[in-house]
Amino acid sequence: MKVGIIGGTGGMGKGFALRWSQNNDVIIGSRDAGRASESAAEYTNLAKEAFGEIKGSISGDGNVSVAKESDVLVLSIPYENIDSVCSGMLSEVKDTCVVVSPIVPMTRTDVGFECISIKENRPFSYRLVSNHMKDKSKLVSAFHVISEKKLINPTLELDYDIFVCGDDKESVQVVNNLIDQIKGLRSVYLGPVELSYLAEMSTPLLLNAMIQNGIKNPGIKII
Ligand SMILES: NC(=O)c1ccc[n+]([C@@H]2O[C@H](COP(=O)([O-])OP(=O)(O)OC[C@H]3O[C@@H](n4cnc5c(N)ncnc54)[C@H](OP(=O)(O)O)[C@@H]3O)[C@@H](O)[C@H]2O)c1
Numbered sequence: 001m002k003v004g005i006i007g008g009t010g011g012m013g014k015g016f017a018l019r020w021s022q023n024n025d026v027i028i029g030s031r032d033a034g035r036a037s038e039s040a041a042e043y044t045n046l047a048k049e050a051f052g053e054i055k056g057s058i059s060g061d062g063n064v065s066v067a068k069e070s071d072v073l074v075l076s077i078p079y080e081n082i083d084s085v086c087s088g089m090l091s092e093v094k095d096t097c098v099v100v101s102p103i104v105p106m107t108r109t110d111v112g113f114e115c116i117s118i119k120e121n122r123p124f125s126y127r128l129v130s131n132h133m134k135d136k137s138k139l140v141s142a143f144h145v146i147s148e149k150k151l152i153n154p155t156l157e158l159d160y161d162i163f164v165c166g167d168d169k170e171s172v173q174v175v176n177n178l179i180d181q182i183k184g185l186r187s188v189y190l191g192p193v194e195l196s197y198l199a200e201m202s203t204p205l206l207l208n209a210m211i212q213n214g215i216k217n218p219g220i221k222i223i
Contacts, residue, residue, distance in 0.1 A: 004070030007077035015151020021123035029066035050154040056177030086132035095117035102143035104203040113204035126196035158184030160219035163199040
């Protein structure tokens, strides 16, 4: 399967690429195709160091080219740039492409981490993303509560839940399979994509709990 990561040159993209390249062809997307290729080469070396031979591959290209090629497209970009990146790009994806949003509308203020959508009465990420999609049922929200620090360290043992929201069962299953490929992560389905705001709000909650209580490597696990 071809997994494209828009903004794959960032921290989350690196973590996803390292983990998923064991079984998939990962394509790193960037506004700058050259930067994407450089990151892809770096991640390939890191993945081989960590896992030995990898069954998949990591390559790089411009964001729009990646969007056109991917079977799954992860939008690993900041909240503020959703419209500028997605406009003209999400209309280019294959009809079958599953679009994944891990995007958190979060800011740090003098009281702590806060949710931009609540504080500034702006749309949650999933709403901004779906505005640009032809088939909105292919949107799945996931990965809001796993830190890049954990993903990029392949030797770190994980034991966390990942909230997943989506309308289309098959699309959700595709994302569940990607979650299963990261050892120690468990998919926890919350419901339709309209409930994604709950997952998006979990991240500032988690980070405030971490800062205020000196908790290292925080994550969410439902027991
Ligand atoms: N970091 C975490 O631990 C974490 C955890 C859970 C969820 N998330 C969410 O996952 C997403 C990615 O997080 P991240 O930390 O990897 O983000 P990031 O490093 O800040 O940015 C990722 C990529 O987005 C692109 N980008 C940056 N500024 C842009 C702009 N002005 N216009 C268009 N593209 C721009 C860049 O790629 P190019 O410059 O190469 O185009 C960058 O490498 C975010 O929405 C975040 O809320 C992050």
